[in-house]
Amino acid sequence: MILTGGFMVAEVAGSLVTGSLALLADAGHMLTDSASLALAWVAARLTQRPANARKTYGYHRVQVLAAFVNGLALLLIVGWILFEAVRRLWAPPEVAGTGMLAIAIVGLVVNIGVFWLLHSGDRDNINIRGALLHVLGDLLGSVAAIAAAVVIMLTGWMPIDPLLSLLAAALIARSAWKITSQSAHILLEGAPAHIDSAQLMHDIPHALDDIHSVHHVHVWSLTPERVMITLHAVPHDGVDQDHAIMVIREYLRKHFDIAHITVQIERQTYCIERGPGIGERTHEHGGPRHARGAP
The missing domain is CATH 3.30.70.1350 (Cation efflux protein, cytoplasmic domain)
Structure with missing residues (x-):
């Protein structure tokens, strides 16, 4: 949470300096990631509380609620990225490729570190999987920003920035929908997929x-x-x-x-x-x- 939130500030500043949508989209994504990681941490702590007379099953469902909220947040972010990318495709702004590349590389390193930390946790836990999807979206955003920066530096073709943002958004949307629908199914008391x-x-x-x-x-x-x-x-x-x-x-x-x-x-x-x-x-x-x- 601290790594993601700290670098988000640097990305916002970098996007304002370079004019890159890919960096700004990734920064916006990392802002919600910081909140989602905080939510995931709180949910993990609450889950450890014992059952009581009012919560006879304990607090295990908190992690499912956290995953559902995280999935919805991801879908909202995807919607915003799609809107902004389409707008920029019509009128691509100038982007400073060198500065964008430097910030995106640092972001990639940070996201790989955070992804590794979460990946070493319980991968069957839907709450951790939800947080992991957020970080995976950040990682894809950093890769897209690096690719866009390289293309801009080599060719000067500005539409690559919103185009790669669209690609990253599509990949995030697929995972976000999966985690949202799965957590909603659990909250609605649906039967597990492996049991008829x-x-x-x-x-x-x-x-x-x-x-x-x-x-x-x-x-x-x-x-x-x-x-x-x-x-x-x-x-x-x-x-x-x-x-x-x-x-x-x-x-x-x-x-x-x-x-x-x-x-x-x-x-x-x-x-x-x-x-x-x-x-x-x-x-x-x-x-x-x-x-x-x-x-």
Whole structure:
């Protein structure tokens, strides 16, 4: 955060002196990066807080919120770069290539250092990945600025500055959309990509001889690393309830690495299933069906 914020000041000054959009775009990006890195740090600290009576799952979701905010900030930056680049393509200003090159090289070194620091962290953590994408955008911006400066020094062709800014913006937009959509999916309690709830309802009874059927399956993520599931299971007659819960938990842990599993055992005449597909199915299990309204 300190490295990024400190160099951002130098880039702003350099862009004003040289007139480079690539430097100014990178400086604007680094400004939000400093804020995003601060947000990521605060989120990482809050995540370590223990659960309490009001936050029974703790503060793990803070990192997902931070990643979502960082992704939105990146998309806003991309929009601004696109607008400014198109405006400059119509009337390219003069850019001082030598000064631009010197500042861009220093920026590249700083961004490589920051990228290496973050890359050595937990790459499965969506919060760190969000911060890493910001820094990757900075790194691409520095590379674009270097390339633009070299072209300007060799040929004097000024449109290269906004053109390379457009290229960097397109690369940033792709990653920003991915991190934003993924974090939004988690916040909306969406099922992880590697788990199909409907298929799970089919697979568990076929894989486990003790289980007659499974329904009311709900799968979501607290964070990308912490998958959670609740389900209702109907074991076959004579199967011990604790044994049924144990075999289901072992199956889910082995095949899907699910950390938090809640299994409700049902032994009833029939139940109406409303699963992830919104459909209904009647399970008949043990004994005659009661008339409607009967206990």
